[in-house]
Amino acid sequence: MRYDDLLDSVGNTPLVGLPRLSPSPDVRLWAKLEDQNPTGSIKDRAALRMLVEAEKDGRLHPGCTILEPTSGNTGISLAMVAKIRGYRLVCVMPENTSIERRQLLAVWGAEIVDSPAAGGSNEAVRVAKGMAAEHPDWVMLYQYGNPANAAAHYDTTGPEILADLPSITHFVAGLGTTGTLMGVGRFFREHKPDVRIVAAEPRYGELVYGLRNLDEGFVPELYDESLIDARFSVGPRDAVRRTRELLEQEGIFAGISTGAILHAALAQAATSVRAAESADIVLVVCDGGWKYLSTGAYEGTIDEAEDRLEGQLWA
């Protein structure tokens, strides 16, 4: 396939069957390989769209500095687009994220400001909002509340899946900014409302929930719970186990959050089998495993991998 520019190649990712993980011929799992985007994650879609919209409405012009709170992938995607379009990028990132994410941000020329590990991404958001107030000329695209994040998935991810698999019954994705689920969820509500939208949310170690008070809790402004039908919390043990199953049985080398999504998808598949219903369940492979090799998720026992992920922001 030929494109004039790398940015034109974002999206249009393959949808592949998972015949060995599917529980029966009537209940089938399918994986949307978002790791095949230019920087290797689904975030390329949102990053490109947010940046293009900000250029269109005049907020961004050449020479601008972009600021973004991110646990990694959105920052890496933005860094790639910003490099091509000529912007400086400053990412605020929790310090308990994998070394590979830092290395990749540096490769694409982004500057990193650390936020405290305790509180996870909530703290990154708080620090970034403080910096935005100090630098009114910087542009924060703010993935948690930017409608362009969800719009990218409404306009591309959802339609691609429906075109490839008109018989889809369930869509399962990770819940972080909520952009993927909100965009694809809204698309299916409007175009095939019987599709069930299922969220898999990573459950981290205690450190990440170590807020000073409950009012520091955070729900992304994009989140509309009417667009999803079920939401599962998946801990590191199940996420790692499923990540390894995906590798062992289907040969797909995915990141750890994909394991959490597969876990929710398999629970949904088991429910369909029990109800003697046929199902075509689409799950998102958010990124490849490359960025998580240093976490030890792919080696040793599950117990060891779980211990090593304690306190890490692994999704």
Place this chain on the structure above:
Amino acid sequence: MAVEVRIPTILRTYTDGAKAVDGHGDTVAEVINDLESRHGGIKERLVEAGDLRRFINVYVNDEDVRFTGGVETPVKDGDTVVVLPAVAGG
């Protein structure tokens, strides 16, 4: 009927530091009332006007109760109820 209720760090002041406590009841609301009888003050940190507070998430066997009937979600012996503050991803 006993369920295990996992308490986040920030609410352990109500449970003498315990990470998990036993709860009794047939629904999440009944379990919360039961907790309140032994850990006074915890209920108002979890619910407001009969609904879960905005920044509180409650999961029964890993499923968010907001999609299974809210505080009226049934629980049964041996279930695990996890309480967590809402945090960002991305």
